Amino acid sequence: MSLTPRSSEAAEGSGRHGGGRRGGGVQTDRPRRRRRALRWSATVLAVVILGTAGAGYLYYEHLNGNIRKGARSSGDGKAQKTAPNAAGQTPLNILLIGSDSRNSAENLKLGGSKSSVGGPPNADVQMLIHLSADRKSAAMVSIPRDTRVDIPPCKDPDTGKSYPATNDIINTTLGRGGAGCTLSTWENLTGVYIDHWMTIDFSGVVRMADAIGGVDVCVKQNVWDHPTPAQPGGSWLKMTAGTHKVKGEQALQWLRTRHAWGSDPLRARAQHMYLNSMMRTLRQQNIFTDTGRLMNLAEAATKSLKVSEEIGTVKKLYDLGMEMKSVPSDRITSVTMPNLPDPQDPRNHVVPDAANSAKLWQMLRDDVPLDKNGGTSDSGTKQVSAKPAPAKTPSTEPGRLGVLVQNGTQTSTEAAVQHRASAISDVLVQAGYARAAADTSGAQSVDKTVVQYPSADLQGDAEAVAKALGIPTSSVKQSTDVSGVTVVVGADWRTGTSYPKESKPKAGDIPDGTDAVNGADTSKCMDVYGPYRW
Template identity: 75%
Template structure:
């Protein structure tokens, strides 16, 4: 009987609740306790007290477990309820293609981190220091792609300077329904032309890299996250004061002495926003990379992912600070992303800035350095590590497809029954179109079984790169099969509303020959020299301060 009462939770709870203080303190001979004392003597009394202690312990334990589980569940629901979400892409004309799985069936993960300069709250106006822009549409002043390799053994952080002039596709604001036509402008305006989904779509069309998620954070969010982390070490080679000068207005307010400092809260925001004291936007990107690398090292040292209290603080700060794409449906998914980043060693994390050139139309802007930037984008699409500290990932069969990756969709028709239109787009600003180029590639397709292929006689176009376009999802597999037959990379297969069927657009990169020109395979760590690469384990880097801002 006693054994049953100790092991069974329900009897223990019931008995403990029934025993009131008055009953426990009743005189001998009254009630059940007194009766047992007389009959069993001192030994029985000791056993009774032990049973009572065990029953009380079981009761308390049950309450604690149920209470903790309930509080944990409620807190989890609270976090999920505060997680702000939005549409992943605010347009349909994406030129990106998912990277094919590796031999283990794994695929890379790409997340676009966007820092907004929004001043649509009193807190952000105060931190941003510019009341004149209160209520203006936000600009994407920080844009950084976080790439996790398929095997989760390496990672890269790639920045595009905010004043980079690019082609921006048509976008639709998900809240108002307002449609924005395509334009050519600096990339930071994308956030004001349909939100983060428009920024993501612009990145995809520029890079050909499929982006899984986006996250945005504003001034106040940076401060909250920096406080939750507890501070991050940064370093300057000279005393710095980023303040207004006689010739340049504004400034972040950052003021530090030479050496290493732990910054958090508003001072962390100042570090991330500083531009003039570093010299330009390109150096600001370097300072941001140094901060993030230091933050990752700090989190790893704190073992924050195994410290429940610290993790809850960070989770609470994250849901208050981040606005995420709709595929991140819960705090658990956000946590899982963090755990995947945690698994990457710091010496396998590389931060870079997109290779760029001065914009000939505006000296204050830059444009992509196409040759070097395209090399970097191809490394991302092929999941080639940016560092040299690990092995090269394998493809599906242990080898990379010569075209860059393989089809991942099945064709809906046999080649003999598929109509394919071939267009000549070999014209450039410097050279005329190659005569009969569309006809020559049409014959190649006919020889590969595409009997219905025909050349477009409507005139020549101008495209830098050869593309295979298709109008709807049901023809994606067919377009991929055509690309594979011609040796064209899958990243150059695009959905487009400008075509009515599968269309091969022969670009200026294929002005001769019957096979698409093969490019040499990129090697791990073979980054362009002007990418300003910083390794995540390098603690020796300090920022140089532009002379007018030294003190």
């Protein structure tokens, strides 16, 4: 897996380069070969090889002892698991995190100033691996590290320290309660339930790159990512135009590079391309028949990983890898969350592009493939249940039920719609809910409209309120955050008095701004931003 250190960023700041461009040229690569082998990051590949690396029990226990573990969630995550499909299968979501920790001599040597030692780490690379319920397609989704988001309350499971909710860039989450806080932040942002997390640091990337023996990468022009008068810092990656095999520290330089590509989101593209190339390299090397190399990779992988505790054994990681292995290369799609400049700090930070990112999250929640290579019938996992749950009987007559309506139409780029809560409370009054009233305490930011209720006895009342507004029953949720039936009007309902009918996305209908790369595409080269060509 790749990661992006904050080391040079301490010198370079956290800014996006103002002249960022989207690059990517075309270069003819080797003829396409069979691509049925697993093609993932170093971390995910490690998952596949661990179970066969040692023949003896003692070596197996040794590898188990290498793996560090932590709590799956340490924050207030609200996402719910997707319902099983007809075969009883559910999607699998794994969050891969690259830490910029300098709290070891090995990591400090690879980048950063001594002033960073002892400080909290940043989650400078964050990628969600989504494996479909039927295990026929997969997606890898990156969020730029300088994305400003709402971070929930988190508690560090190691120190017991509690952190209040805040609004900050997403890479700070790792220092506010560990990987479990990063996971909870993702869940609240996306609505996607995340099953596991894995982290790796600077030295882990170098260790894995050395064990692999090098990975081919490609640039269209000569590149040198070094400090300039306009922008201090850099990864110090230097190579001529064309394809080069990188390993060890040079591989880390490739994965760290940002300014030479022009922006932080373009760095994610370079990382996605590296991961695919690495998997091609491993397949060509036939490592599964080379016991010595296989053991070296297993040793490097287990020493490099920290994982959520429920998958903290070699066997569980191996089983996880076997599930991933069946996905064909052309059914794997890598994307970056659609984003826009942050109105509060447009040079340095980004925010989610509300409409396009919401569509991407919906595709993941509904398990809709990001590619079109599964055939016309492949439009997402069809969720089923034995019978639709019968509607609950309301406990109170509409005219006597207190209903609070809140304005959640504010987004990262748009102000809240004025008087929105009042408009919808008026609709409820006309429908017989005489005690419906607007909350005047201020606007919230909620992507999707929801009807909440605090306890089971009010579920029927909440469902009846949803029906009166045309809101689907799937948007009725129990919550400890409310004291009575509460309608939160989200950014999906900014106009009109009738709840808009949802149009479900189709396979391959990826929203704009994702910079998608298909796992079978071997033709891409990175375009170098002008000031970093030589």
